[in-house]
Amino acid sequence: MDYAVLGKRTPKIDGVAKATGSARFSRDMILPRMLYGWILRSPYAHARILNIDTSRAAALPGVKAVITGRDTAGVKFGVFRETRDQYALPIDIVRYIGDEVAAVAAVDEDAAQEALELINVDYEVLPAVFDPLEAMRLGAPLVHEGVDRNISAHVLIQFGDIEEGFREADHVREDHFETANISHSTMEPYAATASYDPSGYLDVWVPNQGPFMRRRALSNTLKLPLDNVRIHKVHIGGAFGGRSEMMSCEFCASLLSMKTGRPVQIAYTREETFTCTRQKHPFIVDIKTGMKWDGTLTARQYRVIADGGAYLNTGPITISDSFAIALASYRFAHVRYEASRIYTNKGVRGAMKGQGSQQLRFAEDSQLDMMANDLGLDPIEIRLKNAVEPNEMLLNKSRVTSCGLKETIRESAAAMKWEKPSQKTTRDGRGKGAGISAMISGFSMGIRTSSSSFIKFNEDGQITLLSGTVDNGQGNETMVAIIAAEELGIPVEDIRVVNADTTLTPQDPGSYSMAATFVSGNAARLAAADAKRQLLEIAAEKLEANPADLDIRDKRIFVKGSPGKGIGLKDVVWAGLASGRPVLGKGHYQPDLAFMDTVHGKIEGQVTGAYTFGATVAEVEVDRETGRVDVTKVAAAHDCGRAINRMAVEGQIDGSVVIGQGQVFSEEMRWDGGQCLNASYTSYGLATALETPQVLPIIVESDDPNGPFGAKEAAETINIAIVPSLANAVFHAVGVRIQSLPISPEKVLGALESCKAL
Amino acid sequence: MKRALKLTVNDEDYEVLADTHRTLLEVLRDSLGLTGSKEGCGFGACGACTVLLDGKANLACLTLAFSAQGKQITTIEGLAVNGKLHPIQDAAVRYGAIQCGFCTPGWIMSAKALLDEKPKPTELEVKTAISGNLCRCTGYVKIIESIIAASEGK
Ligand code: FES
Ligand code: FES
Numbered sequence: 001m002d003y004a005v006l007g008k009r010t011p012k013i014d015g016v017a018k019a020t021g022s023a024r025f026s027r028d029m030i031l032p033r034m035l036y037g038w039i040l041r042s043p044y045a046h047a048r049i050l051n052i053d054t055s056r057a058a059a060l061p062g063v064k065a066v067i068t069g070r071d072t073a074g075v076k077f078g079v080f081r082e083t084r085d086q087y088a089l090p091i092d093i094v095r096y097i098g099d100e101v102a103a104v105a106a107v108d109e110d111a112a113q114e115a116l117e118l119i120n121v122d123y124e125v126l127p128a129v130f131d132p133l134e135a136m137r138l139g140a141p142l143v144h145e146g147v148d149r150n151i152s153a154h155v156l157i158q159f160g161d162i163e164e165g166f167r168e169a170d171h172v173r174e175d176h177f178e179t180a181n182i183s184h185s186t187m188e189p190y191a192a193t194a195s196y197d198p199s200g201y202l203d204v205w206v207p208n209q210g211p212f213m214r215r216r217a218l219s220n221t222l223k224l225p226l227d228n229v230r231i232h233k234v235h236i237g238g239a240f241g242g243r244s245e246m247m248s249c250e251f252c253a254s255l256l257s258m259k260t261g262r263p264v265q266i267a268y269t270r271e272e273t274f275t276c277t278r279q280k281h282p283f284i285v286d287i288k289t290g291m292k293w294d295g296t297l298t299a300r301q302y303r304v305i306a307d308g309g310a311y312l313n314t315g316p317i318t319i320s321d322s323f324a325i326a327l328a329s330y331r332f333a334h335v336r337y338e339a340s341r342i343y344t345n346k347g348v349r350g351a352m353k354g355q356g357s358q359q360l361r362f363a364e365d366s367q368l369d370m371m372a373n374d375l376g377l378d379p380i381e382i383r384l385k386n387a388v389e390p391n392e393m394l395l396n397k398s399r400v401t402s403c404g405l406k407e408t409i410r411e412s413a414a415a416m417k418w419e420k421p422s423q424k425t426t427r428d429g430r431g432k433g434a435g436i437s438a439m440i441s442g443f444s445m446g447i448r449t450s451s452s453s454f455i456k457f458n459e460d461g462q463i464t465l466l467s468g469t470v471d472n473g474q475g476n477e478t479m480v481a482i483i484a485a486e487e488l489g490i491p492v493e494d495i496r497v498v499n500a501d502t503t504l505t506p507q508d509p510g511s512y513s514m515a516a517t518f519v520s521g522n523a524a525r526l527a528a529a530d531a532k533r534q535l536l537e538i539a540a541e542k543l544e545a546n547p548a549d550l551d552i553r554d555k556r557i558f559v560k561g562s563p564g565k566g567i568g569l570k571d572v573v574w575a576g577l578a579s580g581r582p583v584l585g586k587g588h589y590q591p592d593l594a595f596m597d598t599v600h601g602k603i604e605g606q607v608t609g610a611y612t613f614g615a616t617v618a619e620v621e622v623d624r625e626t627g628r629v630d631v632t633k634v635a636a637a638h639d640c641g642r643a644i645n646r647m648a649v650e651g652q653i654d655g656s657v658v659i660g661q662g663q664v665f666s667e668e669m670r671w672d673g674g675q676c677l678n679a680s681y682t683s684y685g686l687a688t689a690l691e692t693p694q695v696l697p698i699i700v701e702s703d704d705p706n707g708p709f710g711a712k713e714a715a716e717t718i719n720i721a722i723v724p725s726l727a728n729a730v731f732h733a734v735g736v737r738i739q740s741l742p743i744s745p746e747k748v749l750g751a752l753e754s755c756k757a758l
Numbered sequence: 759m760k761r762a763l764k765l766t767v768n769d770e771d772y773e774v775l776a777d778t779h780r781t782l783l784e785v786l787r788d789s790l791g792l793t794g795s796k797e798g799c800g801f802g803a804c805g806a807c808t809v810l811l812d813g814k815a816n817l818a819c820l821t822l823a824f825s826a827q828g829k830q831i832t833t834i835e836g837l838a839v840n841g842k843l844h845p846i847q848d849a850a851v852r853y854g855a856i857q858c859g860f861c862t863p864g865w866i867m868s869a870k871a872l873l874d875e876k877p878k879p880t881e882l883e884v885k886t887a888i889s890g891n892l893c894r895c896t897g898y899v900k901i902i903e904s905i906i907a908a909s910e911g912k
Contacts, residue, residue, distance in 0.1 A: 015851035018859030019843065021794020021834035025860065028793035110777075187798050187806060187860040187894050237796075237860030238894050270799040473858025473895045647854035651896060655857065658897030681803035681892060689885040689898040 004553065006486040006709055009647040012478045013497060014235070014471070023235040027191040027267045029205045034193070035064055035105040037256050037266035038112040039248060040119050041276065042094035042101055045345035045674030046128035046141065049092055049101065053120040057104060060118060062111030065259040068102045072255065073223045077246050078313040079213070082599055083153075085144060086311040086348075088221050088251035093126075095143055095310035096345050097674045098276040103252035105264045128345035130673050132284070132307040135342050143310060143343035152308050153316040153341040155601025157323060159395040165299020165334025169290025173371055177287065177363035178740040180668040181307070182280035183679075184352055185686055188237020189273040192250035195263035200224075202258070205234040206250040208500075209243045210510020211470060215502045217246035222254055230503040239472035240659075241351035242278045244512050245313055274679035278350035279669060281306040281318050281341070283359035291371050295382040297332055300364075304339035306356065309348040315341045318349070320598035322356030326364065327394045328611045329405070329439060330386035335395065345674045351512060353659070354716040357439075358723055362741065365437040365724035370737065378420060379728070380413050383438045383615075390702070398594075398607045402712070404639030404702035408615040409438045415635035415696050416617040421732040431622040431735075432632075435728025438615035439721035450590030451515075451523040452506035455484060455531045457583035461555060461570035462494045465527070468508025469520035470500035474715055475648040476516045480524040482644050483708050487528035488535075489552030490569065514713035517644065518609050521708040522589035531585025538581060539572045591706070610704045613639040614717035616657070618693075620729040624752060627745030629730055631661050631691070634722065637698035641712030646699065652714040653697040660722030662687040668742050685742075764827055767792065768836025782826050783807045783818035786833060794834035794863045798892065805891035808864040809833045815871035815887075834863035837870065845908045846870055853904035857895035865891035869905045878909055 017023040054066040069091035078084035089100050102119050106112035127141035134140055135150040143150055166172055192206040202224060208214045211231035219226045236243070249266050256264040268276065283306050290299040302323070308315050319339040327335075352358075372382045388394070390403040416434060424432040454466040465484050471477045481495045499505055508523075509515045536547040539557040543550070543565060551560050558566030576583050594605025616636040622629050636653045643649045666685030670677045678684050703710035723741070731737045736751035763776045767790060774789045783800075786792045786809070798806030800819050807818040810832035837844040846869050849855070856862050865888045872879055872887035879887070884905045885898075893901060 009854070011851045011854070012856060014859070015856050016843065016847075018856045018862050019847040019850045019866065020838050021792075021863045023859050024793065025796070027797075028787075030788070030791070030793070185894050187804065187858065187892060188796070189798065235859060238858040240894070267797075270801070270804075473860075475857070647900075651854050651857055651900060654897035654899035655895050656897070658899070659894065680801065681799050682801070686892055686894070687897075688889045688892065689902060690889045692885070692898040692902065695897065695899050 003486055004489065005482050005492055007643050007646060010478060010482055010492055010645045012475055013481055013492065014477055025188055025235045025237055026193055026205045026207055027265065029193040029234065031193065031195055031263035034263040034265055035107060035256065035260060036109045036112050037103055037105045037253055037264045038116055039100050039252060039266065040102040040116045042097060042099040044094065044123055044125050045097050046126040047094050047123040048126060049094065050122040050124055052102060054102060056118040057115040060111060060115050062107040063104055063115045064107070064262065065105045065256050066102060066115065066119070067252065067255055067259065073221065075221045075223070077217045077221050080599055083312045083316060086313060088246065088248045096347055098272070098347060099310065100248040103256060105256040105260055128674055130344050130346060130671065132305050132342035132344055135344050143345055147343060150343040151340050152312045152343045153319060153599065155320050155339050157337045157601045157603060158335065160334030162299055162301055162334050162336040166290045168298040170293045171371060171375060172288065172290045173367060174286065174288040175367050175370065176739060177285045177366065179283045179359040179362055180741040181282040182352065182663055182667050183274050183669055183684060184240045184242030184278065185684065186238030186240065186242060189268050189270050190247060190249055190277050191265065191267040192253045193263060193265040194250060194253035194257045196254065196257040196261065198261060200228050202229050202254055203232060204230065204250055204254060205232050207236045207239065207243045209239045209470060209472060209512045210508070211500050211502045212468060212507055213510055214246055218250065218254060221251055231501070233499055233501040236470070236472045240353050241512060243472065244351050245278065247277055270681065271679045274669070275347045275676050279309070279347055280352040281308060281349040281356060281359065283356060285360060285363035287363045287367055289367055289371065293375060295372065295375065295377045295385050297330055297386045299334040300332055301336045302338065306339065306341045307344055307349065308341040309344055309346045311348045314350050316599040318351065318356040320601050320603060322360045324396065324596065324603040324607050325357055326360055327396055328388055328400055331388055332395065346671060347676065353719045358720045361439055361720050362723045362727065366727050366739065369435065369728045369731065379436050380409060380418060383409050383436065387438065396604045396607065398605060400611050401706065402610065402641060402702035402704040403613060404700040405438060405613040407700045408613050408637035408639050411698050411700060412615045412617045412635040412637040415698060416619065416633065418617060423733060423735060426621055429624065431624060431733040433729050433733030434617055434619040435725045435732050436615065436617045437721045437725035437728060439613065439717050449509040450588060451508040451520040452588045453523040453527040454506060455527045455585035457531060457573045459573065459577065461573050462496070465495050465497050465524065466505045467497065467499045467520055467524055468505045469516050470511050472511055474511065474652060475645060476511055476520065478648065479517055479521055479644050483521050483524045484528040486709065487525055488532055490555055514716055517711050517713050518707055519589055519591060521644070521711060523587045525708040526587025526589060527585040530587055531583050534576065534581065534583045534585065535572050538576045539567055542567050542572070542575060610641065610707055610712040612641065612712045612717050614721045616718060616721040616725045618722065618725040618729045620726065620733055622730060622733045622748060624734060627749035627752065629665055629743065629748065631693040631726065633694045635696040635698060636718045636722065637700055638714065638718050639700040639702045640714040641704040641707045642701050642710035643699050644709065644711050649699055649714045650697040653718050654695050656719035657695050657722050658687050658692055660719050661691065661726065664723055664726040664741060665743055763823055765831060767831045768833060776823055778824055780823045781819055782809070782821040782823045785823040786818060792833050792835050796860055796863060798860065805868065806861055806864040808867040808891065810867055810871055813871065813874055815868045834866060837866065844870065846873065846905065849904040849908040853900050853907055855896060855900040855904035861891055861893040865893065865901055873909055881906065
């Protein structure tokens, strides 16, 4: 198919604003008479608040309001009714160092910060627990009263007969893996600006991944009618799953604004952004897999423990979703999955790029490599042998529609000129090797929801496209514009996108779970198709032709086959206006899915509209003297269905590789009890430009039957795949297998030492 | 204590009252409304606040506003001339070097300081020049490509 706009390299429509500094982020919303807010946080990992005396703070000149949990409606928030266990401003108990205690608004930051020091809090310190395994012991301190052994969520999912599966195997391995507590580290620190109008309307600018979800949470907790809360479109400095949930920040800014009648801005410090927003769950995974001599997988059993920190909220999705999706990578007949998410008195863990998929895939794909090695099988062959195929029905009765898994494996291997793994040595004596991993991602829509879109043709033939989709940087605004442009035969420049504003734009699920392209993109396409139908009808009258014989290209409507016979788009729009038929397109898309009950681990039925696939082959060099690993080259092949914008897909691939590199080799939030030791960029370990490897992005187009123009998603899969391939590459370079992330120089050296000792 | 502060930013003179302990970043953003420079950390670790002082890249979050008096300050808002993007900005847009855009003003300023001093840098020089500018979205790949493209007039 020959597309006019789609599949090209389209610059982002918000690129110029971002390149010139005119794009406004939440903290750039500086409003007249705005007050500055700060939050007082708990110095204890677990304590009861006995009394808060705010009188001295309130009396400080410049301070306009002080609020505590007692000033709130006392409503807990969270995505599912059953998982609401957190107050935006705790009332009686604080559960981690950094938990919110009070908030102030003052005329400047200095006064607000000074006021925090004048708030007197009496705490009764309670016993705390930090390690998930300790937290699960009987008699351990309870983070939430009444929650047995601190198990905040537990699922057990089985298909087939696991014992039978292991009996069928010729080779069975059991291994233990651990992943790290990762920070999303969005470059934009968390911030919110809120402005309450005495007529009852609240305007909020806050980083989010779904303005409609956020509006609901704010409306519930503030007890304001839904429609009185407006989440505005604002530029968002990254999300990666970490901005799915409401934070105390916008709640306190809103409540302080309601109290003072003035706009209030609260900007978290980098340290607060690290510790008091959300983090990635670290997993402990015990995995047992059975295999035939020829590499055919027979059975797999998982035991997973996820350290969830102080609250639950989206936690069940993390443990359930990652397994539901696992079923679509390699084929099994027998599988048993048991996972527990545990409360501890530490910062809260939530979604990050593929929920818990990255953690599980690290264990699965590292072990697959180990088993291939045990049996002398080629790592590529073993993956190809077990990979799922298009149209395959999975164990949970979810069908894989389009599937380019095998192509991604073959193409990434070919790009790296893959040979049988062997340890090589570079000229300066470093170990060199390559590892592969092949991955799956999918979006399970635990919360079933849909997207709608409107298209309005303006008098000059240009259009306004209204979409609820939010852009966190991945390019969703440009994505819907390209889709509409392609459908309508007009250039992207003629489209103005108005998006992610709860008052202006129609409902949308948000840009998590990879739903943006598939759901919002489909809605935009349908809106464009509706507008096109209207245009063709009007044009047909003018051209005395049948609408079915017409098409649009380059802003002209013409009779197919005789392009000379046509009419300008603008004239058609005018004709519509003159005859009482303004061209207004409307589109709505809801994937036809089974409800996936992540809280109880019910994952049967069609859990996702599409599965996406990817494979990466990574080449590393390991310094045997220092244990340092350099990533030199990565080929990453992604089956995204169809690239709406090649440049954007490549950007997602590049970013996923480098984020993954940091996650594998250096990133980790380290804790001493309940105290995070490295909540700063100087000590956390993000990769810099100097570590960036050569990335070979490969786009595989499997043309999904349900995606808009065949598109699926482009953000998550490679970030999941890269992790085990790097771990596998280290093994193939120097023969040591590190089973806990991060693969730090100390661990590599330690493993090399113990190899020598053998 | 507040004192009169005179700054020259993007060839315009400003005079404001400011506390002596204010950083240049605070004054640019809060007093002058130049919010293009970002605060990613406030501690000199991310580069989002990079501005030029007499043509050299500086971290505005670590620079006292009063120490910038008498210097030519250039911020991201000062790069485009009469609505025409600076070649680095233009390449950033065309090469897909911008995702969320929060780090963008910072690295563009670092790149400008580099190209003004060294119009044809090597890839390693580009990487080194922006190694203090963290980016969580792009993996730096297209940032590096775009700076090299700008240096080659592509
Ligand atoms: S804000 Fe200045 S270096 Fe991060
Ligand atoms: S583009 Fe988002 S941090 Fe660089």
